[in-house]
Amino acid sequence: MLKVEHLKLSYGAIKALHDINLQVARGSIVTLIGANGAGKSSVLHSISGTVNNKQGNILLDGVNINHLKAHKIVERGLVHVPEGRHIFTSMTVKDNLKMGAYIRSDEAQIKLDMKHVYDLFPRLYERRRQMAGTLSGGEQQMLAIGRALMAKPKLLMLDEPSMGLAPLLVKEIFNIIKDINKLGTTILLVEQNANMALSVADYAYVLEVGNITYEGKAENLLGNSNLKKAYLGKA
Numbered sequence: 502m503l504k505v506e507h508l509k510l511s512y513g514a515i516k517a518l519h520d521i522n523l524q525v526a527r528g529s530i531v532t533l534i535g536a537n538g539a540g541k542s543s544v545l546h547s548i549s550g551t552v553n554n555k556q557g558n559i560l561l562d563g564v565n566i567n568h569l570k571a572h573k574i575v576e577r578g579l580v581h582v583p584e585g586r587h588i589f590t591s592m593t594v595k596d597n598l599k600m601g602a603y604i605r606s607d608e609a610q611i612k613l614d615m616k617h618v619y620d621l622f623p624r625l626y627e628r629r630r631q632m633a634g635t636l637s638g639g640e641q642q643m644l645a646i647g648r649a650l651m652a653k654p655k656l657l658m659l660d661e662p663s664m665g666l667a668p669l670l671v672k673e674i675f676n677i678i679k680d681i682n683k684l685g686t687t688i689l690l691v692e693q694n695a696n697m698a699l700s701v702a703d704y705a706y707v708l709e710v711g712n713i714t715y716e717g718k719a720e721n722l723l724g725n726s727n728l729k730k731a732y733l734g735k736a
């Protein structure tokens with residue numbers, strides 16, 4: 502579904518990505534893991550068209566989306582939930598969700614999809630009239646994912662959904678990610694929490710200072726402490 506070929510990205514003099522090649526198969530969960538500053542977010546920003554000056558090819562269903570503006574990429578079904586959530590804090594939960602559907606005009610279906618988001622996240626339903634800025638960190642993360650789902654993505658890219666969340670909530674978010682995938686959305690997941698990410702993913706890429714240094718089935722990496730130690734610095 503998604504193919505990234507020879508992706509390179511610099512921020513001025515800083516070379517953040519050297520030569521990234523990766524693929525995401527339809528229906529799968531693929532994770533991109535690595536330490537702070539490895540370039541994980543930069544890969545997602547390059548794919549979603551939210552950084553300039555990248556080089557290489559990004560193919561979505563065989564079509565080169567390299568030069569498309571970010572909103573055109575959303576219209577093609579590729580939606581990015583960036584690190585840090587970026588919800589509209591002075592709008593209600595419900596209005597945030599409505600904003601997620603801004604590219605759509607199928608009102609009846611939008612209503613059904615909102616119900617679907619509330620089924621996935623009952624807590625958002627309970628708080629639908631609350632200002633988003635007053636939600637807890639975990640609830641804001643749920644809202645960011647729910648809002649992305651309102652665009653009806655074929656491919657959802659999540660950047661560190663577990664960041665700053667208590668362990669129980671991390672589990673809940675990862676269970677929901679699995680559910681979203683089971684319902685038909687392909688997922689590219691960036692995480693520092695390698696164990697959690699590998700436990701839900703089908704396939705994994707390890708990124709180290711702008712290079713992919715390992716790729717393989719997630720279960721191979723999860724079950725092999727030598728591999729984990731070599732690539733992630735921990736067993």
Ligand code: ATP
Pocket residue numbers: 512515517535536537538539540541542543544584693
């Ligand atoms: P983290 O897990 O800490 O979020 P990451 O793996 O997502 O890290 P990136 O945020 O992609 O890494 O950053 C990769 C490199 O590019 C880092 O060295 C970072 O300092 C640099 N970088 C990222 N964004 C910018 C920017 N806008 N301007 C300059 N340098 C940047």
